Amino acid sequence: MLTPVTLRPPPLLIHAVSDGRRLGLQLHSIPGMGRALSKAGAWWVPGRRMWAIELVNVARSLEWLRTLYAGQHAELDDAQRILQSAIAAPEGDFFTQVLDVQVFPLSRGDLAQGEHAVSFAYDLFCVRAMRALRGSFHKPALAWQIAGGTERILEVLRDLAGVAPDFAFVHEHPVVLEELIAPAPDVSPIQVPGASPVPGDAGSDERVGSGFLSAELSSEALAIDQAALAAEGVRAGLRDYQLIGVRHLLGQTGACLGDDMGLGKSRQTVVAARLAAGEGRVLIVCPASLRINWEREIRMVYPDAIVGMAGEDRLSALYGCHWVIANYERLGGLVREIQLEFQVMAVDEAHYLKEHQAGRTRNAFVMATRIPRRYVITGTPLLNREIELHTLLRLTGHPMGQMPMKAFRKEFTGTGEKRAALAAALRGWMLRRRKDVLKDLGDKTRQLRWVSPPEGLGGYKEIHGDMSLQTMPKITRLRQKLEALKTPFLIETVESLSEGDKIIIFCEYMATVEAMRDAFAQAGIACVSLVGADSGARRQKAIDAFQNDPAVTVFIGTTSAAGVGITLTAANHVAFASLPWTPALMRQAEDRAYRLGQRRNVLVIVPLVAGSIDEGIWSLLQYKQATEQDVVEAVKSQLPGNNP
Numbered sequence: 001m002l003t004p005v006t007l008r009p010p011p012l013l014i015h016a017v018s019d020g021r022r023l024g025l026q027l028h029s030i031p032g033m034g035r036a037l038s039k040a041g042a043w044w045v046p047g048r049r050m051w052a053i054e055l056v057n058v059a060r061s062l063e064w065l066r067t068l069y070a071g072q073h074a075e076l077d078d079a080q081r082i083l084q085s086a087i088a089a090p091e092g093d094f095f096t097q098v099l100d101v102q103v104f105p106l107s108r109g110d111l112a113q114g115e116h117a118v119s120f121a122y123d124l125f126c127v128r129a130m131r132a133l134r135g136s137f138h139k140p141a142l143a144w145q146i147a148g149g150t151e152r153i154l155e156v157l158r159d160l161a162g163v164a165p166d167f168a169f170v171h172e173h174p175v176v177l178e179e180l181i182a183p184a185p186d187v188s189p190i191q192v193p194g195a196s197p198v199p200g201d202a203g204s205d206e207r208v209g210s211g212f213l214s215a216e217l218s219s220e221a222l223a224i225d226q227a228a229l230a231a232e233g234v235r236a237g238l239r240d241y242q243l244i245g246v247r248h249l250l251g252q253t254g255a256c257l258g259d260d261m262g263l264g265k266s267r268q269t270v271v272a273a274r275l276a277a278g279e280g281r282v283l284i285v286c287p288a289s290l291r292i293n294w295e296r297e298i299r300m301v302y303p304d305a306i307v308g309m310a311g312e313d314r315l316s317a318l319y320g321c322h323w324v325i326a327n328y329e330r331l332g333g334l335v336r337e338i339q340l341e342f343q344v345m346a347v348d349e350a351h352y353l354k355e356h357q358a359g360r361t362r363n364a365f366v367m368a369t370r371i372p373r374r375y376v377i378t379g380t381p382l383l384n385r386e387i388e389l390h391t392l393l394r395l396t397g398h399p400m401g402q403m404p405m406k407a408f409r410k411e412f413t414g415t416g417e418k419r420a421a422l423a424a425a426l427r428g429w430m431l432r433r434r435k436d437v438l439k440d441l442g443d444k445t446r447q448l449r450w451v452s453p454p455e456g457l458g459g460y461k462e463i464h465g466d467m468s469l470q471t472m473p474k475i476t477r478l479r480q481k482l483e484a485l486k487t488p489f490l491i492e493t494v495e496s497l498s499e500g501d502k503i504i505i506f507c508e509y510m511a512t513v514e515a516m517r518d519a520f521a522q523a524g525i526a527c528v529s530l531v532g533a534d535s536g537a538r539r540q541k542a543i544d545a546f547q548n549d550p551a552v553t554v555f556i557g558t559t560s561a562a563g564v565g566i567t568l569t570a571a572n573h574v575a576f577a578s579l580p581w582t583p584a585l586m587r588q589a590e591d592r593a594y595r596l597g598q599r600r601n602v603l604v605i606v607p608l609v610a611g612s613i614d615e616g617i618w619s620l621l622q623y624k625q626a627t628e629q630d631v632v633e634a635v636k637s638q639l640p641g642n643n644p
Helices: 034-040 058-068 077-090 124-132 150-161 226-236 240-252 265-277 287-303 328-335 361-369 386-396 406-412 416-424 457-462 471-485 485-497 510-522 536-548 584-588 612-630
Strands: 013-018 024-028 043-046 052-056 102-107 116-120 136-138 143-146 168-170 175-178 212-215 254-257 280-288 307-309 322-327 346-348 373-377 444-451 505-506 527-529 554-558 573-576 602-609
Touching: 013 077, 034 043, 034 584, 043 124, 058 077, 102 150, 102 485, 102 536, 124 287, 136 240, 136 373, 150 168, 150 322, 175 416, 175 457, 212 361, 212 386, 226 240, 226 265, 240 254, 240 361, 240 406, 254 265, 265 280, 265 287, 265 346, 280 287, 280 361, 287 307, 287 322, 328 361, 328 505, 346 457, 346 536, 361 386, 373 386, 386 406, 386 612, 406 416, 416 471, 416 612, 471 485, 471 612, 485 510, 505 510, 505 602, 510 527, 527 536, 536 584, 573 584, 584 612, 602 612
Parallel strands: 102 168, 254 373, 280 322, 280 346, 307 322, 346 373, 444 602, 505 554, 505 573, 527 554, 573 602
Antiparallel strands: 013 024, 024 052, 043 052, 102 116, 116 143, 136 143, 175 212
C-alpha cells in the first residue's frame, strides 16, 4: 500500500533585518505578489535583494504578512521568531549604505526651485527627507531639486532617513538639470491590434518636473606631436586610414570616432588614448561582453601594460594600473573614487548612452567632468533619431551639445534640410569611414528571400487574432513564432552551402537559439551558439570553435550577444531569423563577418514571411536608414590627407 505524501508549504519569511527604521524581508517568491507588496507600501531594495517596510512591532508585521498572503501556499510558523530576532538586534547602516545617495550642485536651469539635485535608489525615508526640505521631484531625472546648502541636505538625510554623511556622496562639479522633450511621433508601418493597457496607478503626489542630469563640458583643439604619432603608428602596425583616425582623436579634447564596423576602431583608440594620456591613466568604458576584447587589444599594442578591471580588481589595485576597463554597470563605483585620476576616457559602443535618464548616462557625465580628454567610439552613432547625437555631443564638450535639447531638435531634426545642416555641423567632430578604405576586402551583398513556411501561418494568425494580448507582448510572440517558422528554410540554406562556406544566424530570442541549435543537430549539422547568459569562457570557446574548426559551419546567436564586439571572419554568409529594430544594429551584426581580416565576399540573407509583420519591420528599417543616411553617412572628414 502506498503511503500518501503530504506536501508542506514553504516558509513565507526566510530572513529579516532591521536598521531601527526599516524592516527588510526576504520572502519566498510567489507569482504576482510583487505588485501586492508594492500596493501595500513595501519597496524593493536591489542592493539587499529584500522587500522593505516601515518598522512596526512584531505583532503588526506578522498580521500584515498574514493579510497580504492570505490563501497563498506558504506558511508563517517561524515568522514570529525571525521578526523578533531582527527587531531586537538592529543593524544601523544595513540599508542606507546601498542607497547610492548623491548630491549634485546645479549650474543652470530654474535655480529658484533649488541649487542642488539629490538622487538615490527609492527609499521611503529618503523621500520623507526630501519632502521635509520642500523638494521638487523630477521623475525623468530620478532626482529631487532642493533649495539650501549641502550641510542642510545631509543633516535632514541623517535625522529623518538615517543616512550617515559617509554614505552620501557630494559632487564638486556642477551639473545641468536639462529639460527633456517629448519624442516626435512615429508613424509605424507595423500594424498589430492589441488589447488596451490597464491604466496604472499614478502613485506619487509629488510635483513632477522634467529633465535629466548632465554636465557642462567644453572642447578645444590641440597640437599633435607628429613624430611621436608616426613612430607609434609603425609600432602598432596602423594602416594609413587608421593613422588618420588617431590624428583625429589627438587633435581635440573631445571627439567621435564613428568608423564603420570592422575598421579597427579599438586599435586606433588604444594608440590615441596612450599618446594623449602620456604617463597618465586611461579609462575604457564598454559593454561587459567587450571587456576581454579591450584588454587583448591593449596588450597587442602594449604587451607590458598594467590593465585593471573595475568591479573585478580591488579599487586599491586600480591605482597601480595604466589602463582601467569598466563596463557601464560598474561605472558608478568609480564615480565616488575621486582620487583615482584619469587623463583620457574612451566610451566604446557610445550609443548605449542615448537614453538620457539612464543611470549609466549620468555616471558617464559625472566621470567626464574630471577627465580632460573624452572620446566616444561607435559605429552606430545614430540608431533611431537625430536627437540621440545630443548626448554624445555634450559628453565630448562640442558646442552643439551645450544647446538645450529643445533648441537642438528644432534646429536639426525633422526635415532633410535640417539633417543636412546637422551633418555639416558634425564635420571635424565625427570621423566616419566606410569599408571602401579596405582595399583587400571583398563585397557584401544583401538578398531578400520570401519564405513560405511548410506548416503554414495558422499558429501565427492565432497569436495575431488574440485580442487579450497587448500590442508589444503580441509583437514579441509573433516575432518568436516567425523565427521558429524560418528554421526549415535556414537548415536548407546551410545544406546548400559549398565546401568551406560558413554562416552566422542571428535571432532575437534565446529560446529560438536553443531550439534552432537542437534542430541543426538533428539534421547532422555541427554548430555552436552564443546568448547573453553564456559565461565568458563559453563565449570564447564558441568563437574559437567556429573560427578554427572546419567541421563547425554554423554559428547561432542572439543579436544582442553575438552582434557586437566579436570577430567571425570564418563566415562568408549571414542570415537573420528576425530583423533588428534599427539598420545600424543590423549592419553591426552582419559586420561580425564583413570586417578587417575577411578575404571573401559576404552574402547577407534576409528571409521574410509574406503577409506577416516582417513586411512592416522591413519598411521601418528602410525609413530609419534614410534618416541615418542623411546625417551619419553624409558626414565627410575635412582632415588633411583624408579622402573618404
